[in-house]
Amino acid sequence: MAYQLDHVVVWVADPVRSLDFYRQVLGLEPVRAEEYAAGQAPFISVRLGPGTILDLTPLTAAPALNAVPGAAGTAGNLLNHICLAMPEAEFEALHERLVTGGHRTTPYLKDLFGARGNAPRAFYFGDPDGNVFEARYYE
Structure with a gap:
């Protein structure tokens, strides 16, 4: 199913x-x-x-x-976090927008397991209300 x-x-x-x-x-x-x-x-x-x-x-x-x-x-x-998977270029662009906009992110994390296996890199960030998101891409 x-x-x-x-x-x-x-x-x-x-x-x-x-x-x-x-x-x-x-x-x-x-x-x-x-x-x-x-x-x-x-x-x-x-x-x-x-x-x-x-x-x-x-x-x-x-x-x-x-x-x-x-x-x-x-x-x-609040949830613990919501994970957003995206292509690598969008992953990099999102990270840049967050950093440029003054939003805090975690350092890049490597090989985190998810729905499609291990993601080469990921990071976490929060929205204005304290909801936590993970961004990742798969190869």
């Missing part, structure tokens, strides 16, 4: 502020930003690939999601 990742909810204080980071630094395209601004959507998403998005969900929505039967205490928590 092969599943595909559809979306991940990323908790943020201000979706519009967060969208600036995800669009300008990570280069991700917004989804439903205009609908959010018009009050027609509860959050903004950014597209990772053709079938995968990150939902930039405001922390103010956590109480309602915690009220779903069986979900008490699950909403509003």
Whole structure:
């Protein structure tokens, strides 16, 4: 059986502020930003690939999601990290944008295991809300 990742909810204080980071630094395209601004959507998403998005969900929505039967205490928590795989050239360009923009990154790490085996290099960085991401490429 092969599943595909559809979306991940990323908790943020201000979706519009967060969208600036995800669009300008990570280069991700917004989804439903205009609908959010018009009050027609509860959050903004950014597209990772053709079938995968990150939902930039405001922390103010956590109480309602915690009220779903069986979900008490699950909403509003940060994940350990989300790993983004990309071609090597995009990996290098992302690292440059982060460093140039004054965002902290870890030193390069080598041979980290993931969904497609070992990645030659990877690094970690955070978004403005403290969500941690790993960037990597595969050969």
